[in-house]
Amino acid sequence: MLSEWFPNVIPEDLWIATQETMYMTVVSVIGTLILGVMLGLLLFLTDRGSLWENRAVYGVTAIIVNVFRAIPFIILILLLFPFTDFLIGTIRGWKAALPALIAGTAPFYARLVEIAFKEVDKGVIEAAKSMGAKAHTIIFKVLLPESMPALISGLTVTAIALIGYTAMAGVIGAGGLGNAAYLQGFQRNNFDVVVACTIIIIIIVFIFQFIGDLIAKAIDKR
Amino acid sequence: MIQIKNLKKIYQTKKQKVQAVDDVSLTINQGEIFGVIGYSGAGKSTFIRLINRLEEPTSGSIEIHEKEITKMSANELRLKRQKIGMIFQHFNLLWSRTVYDNIAFPLEIAGVAKSEIKEKVMELIHLVGLSGKENNYPSQLSGGQKQRVGIARALANDPEVLLCDEATSALDPETTDDILDLLVSINQKLNLTIILITHEMHVIQKICHRVAVMENGKVVEEGDVLDVFVRPQSKTTKRFVQQLNPLEHQQDKLAEFINDRDDSEVIKLHFIGKNTKRALISEIAKKFDVEVNILQGSISPTQEGSYGTLFIELNGANDVLTKTIEYMKQAGVEVEVLKHA
Ligand SMILES: Nc1ncnc2c1ncn2[C@@H]1O[C@H](COP(=O)(O)OP(=O)(O)O)[C@@H](O)[C@H]1O
Ligand SMILES: [Mg+2]
Numbered sequence: 001m002l003s004e005w006f007p008n009v010i011p012e013d014l015w016i017a018t019q020e021t022m023y024m025t026v027v028s029v030i031g032t033l034i035l036g037v038m039l040g041l042l043l044f045l046t047d048r049g050s051l052w053e054n055r056a057v058y059g060v061t062a063i064i065v066n067v068f069r070a071i072p073f074i075i076l077i078l079l080l081f082p083f084t085d086f087l088i089g090t091i092r093g094w095k096a097a098l099p100a101l102i103a104g105t106a107p108f109y110a111r112l113v114e115i116a117f118k119e120v121d122k123g124v125i126e127a128a129k130s131m132g133a134k135a136h137t138i139i140f141k142v143l144l145p146e147s148m149p150a151l152i153s154g155l156t157v158t159a160i161a162l163i164g165y166t167a168m169a170g171v172i173g174a175g176g177l178g179n180a181a182y183l184q185g186f187q188r189n190n191f192d193v194v195v196a197c198t199i200i201i202i203i204i205v206f207i208f209q210f211i212g213d214l215i216a217k218a219i220d221k222r
Numbered sequence: 223m224i225q226i227k228n229l230k231k232i233y234q235t236k237k238q239k240v241q242a243v244d245d246v247s248l249t250i251n252q253g254e255i256f257g258v259i260g261y262s263g264a265g266k267s268t269f270i271r272l273i274n275r276l277e278e279p280t281s282g283s284i285e286i287h288e289k290e291i292t293k294m295s296a297n298e299l300r301l302k303r304q305k306i307g308m309i310f311q312h313f314n315l316l317w318s319r320t321v322y323d324n325i326a327f328p329l330e331i332a333g334v335a336k337s338e339i340k341e342k343v344m345e346l347i348h349l350v351g352l353s354g355k356e357n358n359y360p361s362q363l364s365g366g367q368k369q370r371v372g373i374a375r376a377l378a379n380d381p382e383v384l385l386c387d388e389a390t391s392a393l394d395p396e397t398t399d400d401i402l403d404l405l406v407s408i409n410q411k412l413n414l415t416i417i418l419i420t421h422e423m424h425v426i427q428k429i430c431h432r433v434a435v436m437e438n439g440k441v442v443e444e445g446d447v448l449d450v451f452v453r454p455q456s457k458t459t460k461r462f463v464q465q466l467n468p469l470e471h472q473q474d475k476l477a478e479f480i481n482d483r484d485d486s487e488v489i490k491l492h493f494i495g496k497n498t499k500r501a502l503i504s505e506i507a508k509k510f511d512v513e514v515n516i517l518q519g520s521i522s523p524t525q526e527g528s529y530g531t532l533f534i535e536l537n538g539a540n541d542v543l544t545k546t547i548e549y550m551k552q553a554g555v556e557v558e559v560l561k562h563a
Binding site for chain 2: 124126127129131132134141148219221222
């Protein structure tokens with residue numbers, strides 16, 4: 001039945017491509033999470049009226065974030081080729097896609113993180129201050145837990161955008177389902193391979209959305 | 223003892239300067255409940271937030287137990303704040319933590335050992351009457367229960383003073399009374415100094431020993447609650463006292479009782495403290511040849527004793543009326559003649 005509908009699909013190859021897409025996505029989500037939260041925190045904390053108000057740091061961070069968000073992803077990959085080559089030692093394969101993927105999505109996520117922190121009740125931060133909390137206590141015991149549902153749903157949105165980016169990276173040599181769809185499907189006129197890759201990507205997106213919603217709901221005690 | 227001297231706070235906004243607290247000096251005694259009342263925008267919140275330096279004073283000094291808050295470094299202040307409890311109008315609990323963990327939070331901040339935290343938190347949960355609710359999240363509690371968590375949290379590190387910023391303003395009248403009762407019992411049990419701000423005279427009447435009235439950033443009147451109630455000086459204070467005792471501004475309704483007969487007088491009596499328990503009316507009715515007609519009356523309990531207001535009409539011969547009034551004055555009751563014969 002499968003071979004009837006998808007005569008040109010080689011299951012082993014598709015499985016490898018799926019794994020590569022998953023690796024790329026998971027590793028980049030982790031990288032985006034770490035970098036995004038750090039940038040988002042920096043934006044939040046150095047903003048006017050905040051804990052570490054600092055116009056210079058806020059200004060520089062905001063510019064970096066905005067510039068990286070403004071660059072189209074496909075161009076960002078090309079721009080980062082020298083950096084990737086230096087860092088990973090190659091510009092081919094799924095690992096080579098990581099710097100561009102993280103640099104492309106972390107600034108986007110940083111903004112979502114900043115918004116999430118801004119939505120934390122000012123009164124609760126004030127209460128922590130009135131108890132004599134240190135800045136790191138406020139960050140780790142108030143800001144992060146109180147904004148967690150927003151951080152998780154923001155990460156879900158970011159991860160899904162990221163899956164789209166992995167396909168784009170795949171087309172120019174990073175492996176994964178995008179690569180399979182382009183090389184084994186499109187270029188060889190095997191349209192069934194393109195469809196099979198699309199279906200798998202849609203399934204991966206749905207799984208991410210489902211897990212993200214589930215976690216966000218479970219931790220939201222409001 | 224808390225000593226506040228020439229405290230000022232000026233907010234500099236783009237358009238203008240706002241003198242939110244204007245040269246306030248107050249002394250608050252150990253173990254008393256001190257109330258600050260004022261209308262919205264009077265500067266009450268700013269004042270109470272200056273005490274733990276959530277707002278930096280523009281000038282002036284604050285001493286708590288001989289330690290000058292205003293001179294402390296950031297780190298000294300942080301440690302001192304662990305000994306200054308604060309509760310808020312909107313409770314400001316962490317929704318991500320259970321009742322237990324909310325109360326444990328200040329103890330975690332103070333670096334208390336886990337085993338000690340458990341003991342202390344359970345003791346506090348019991349003190350504020352929330353036993354059995356320790357694993358609930360704030361969203362599962364009523365407003366009054368949330369404020370109880372706020373109070374327990376504020377008491378966790380055995381503070382020297384408790385600051386209350388409109389602690390009952392978001393609660394319904396019945397819950398307000400429950401929370402006020404809790405504050406009084408804590409004040410008595412722990413001999414804890416409490417400073418509270420409010421715009422409701424009811425709160426002042428029910429639990430405060432002394433009160434300051436704020437207007438435009440200044441303290442316009444200050445004293446024992448009973449004194450301020452019975453002899454309000456400023457216009458603002460009089461309005462607050464009226465808010466509590468509707469009889470006062472119904473005086474014009476008494477006009478219909480005031481007739482032109484020259485053998486009758488309408489009199490307002492103020493009973494203060496132990497005098498409220500005295501059966502003065504039946505005394506004068508027996509002693510003098512007068513008819514007593516009670517028009518209106520009310521009694522208000524305060525922390526320092528009760529005070530009552532009574533409007534009566536006296537009918538009798540002119541010289542008897544004079545003697546009767548003299549007798550009541552001798553008895554220590556304040557007498558105000560509203561209509562002369
Ligand atoms: N952060 C601020 N910046 C500028 N003005 C402020 C600020 N906070 C309070 N004010 C002003 O100070 C005055 C007193 O405010 P507040 O202390 O909140 O009064 P209250 O608590 O008695 O209602 C008001 O005129 C208010 O607008
Ligand atoms: Mg206020």
